[in-house]
Amino acid sequence: MSLDTVVEDIRDEARARAEEIREEGEARADEIVAEARTEAERIRDERQETVERQIEQEREQTVSSATLEAKQDRLEARRDVLEEVREAVETEVANLEGDRRESLTRSLLDSAAEEFRTVESVSVYGRASDEALLTRVLADYEGWSYAGEHDCFGGVVVESEESRVRVNNTFDSVLDEVWEDNLKQLSDVLFADE
Incomplete structure (x- = not known):
């Protein structure tokens, strides 16, 4: 075995090892990217759910507030009508x-x-x-x-x-x-x- 052959064998092993390391590195990089994408999707989904919950809460609060305001307006209108009726009755009674x-x-x-x-x-x-x-x-x-x-x-x-x-x-x-x-x-x- 000549020195050239030994050098060539070492180079082949080095290349094989380098290729193996590169493949492991690429596999690890792909794994890290996949984990990052999964984590990013999870974070995005969580934030989307949080935003959707906030939107729903705000919608419910707005509807509830509008409903309460409408009830108050209706009660106030009823009070006004009853007051008008009362005043009309008082006038009728006073004018008997x-x-x-x-x-x-x-x-x-x-x-x-x-x-x-x-x-x-x-x-x-x-x-x-x-x-x-x-x-x-x-x-x-x-x-x-x-x-x-x-x-x-x-x-x-x-x-x-x-x-x-x-x-x-x-x-x-x-x-x-x-x-x-x-x-x-x-x-x-x-x-x-x-």
Whole structure:
């Protein structure tokens, strides 16, 4: 074996080893690239899921906020309508006249009279414009007299120093009671379409 052959064998082995190292390096590089791509895809997928979750949360928050705002607007509109109805009813009650006003006033006085059966002197207060009506009606009640003005739509406030009882039978107080007792039913009728 000559020296040239030995050198050539060493070179062949070196080339083979170099080729083997290069192939291992390429295989390792391909492995690293594949791992990097897999990791990049995983990171991209995670970020995409995170972004999609955030978008969904923001969408839900926006929808929830819009729904709440719509409910508040609807409730405010309902309150406005109910307030308008209440004002219209108050106007109607305040503008009652003639026999209807007298009949209601007598009913309220009769209702209050139950509290003052044993009392000799009873004071009655009412709307200033009802003074003549009250004076005329009170002539039918012994010991009862018109005592002055009370700020109301009509009706009476009846009291006696003797019994220390005060009965508020104004149109306002009756309307307040009827309104509270029937507010849900009224609301159901007014807003049945919703």
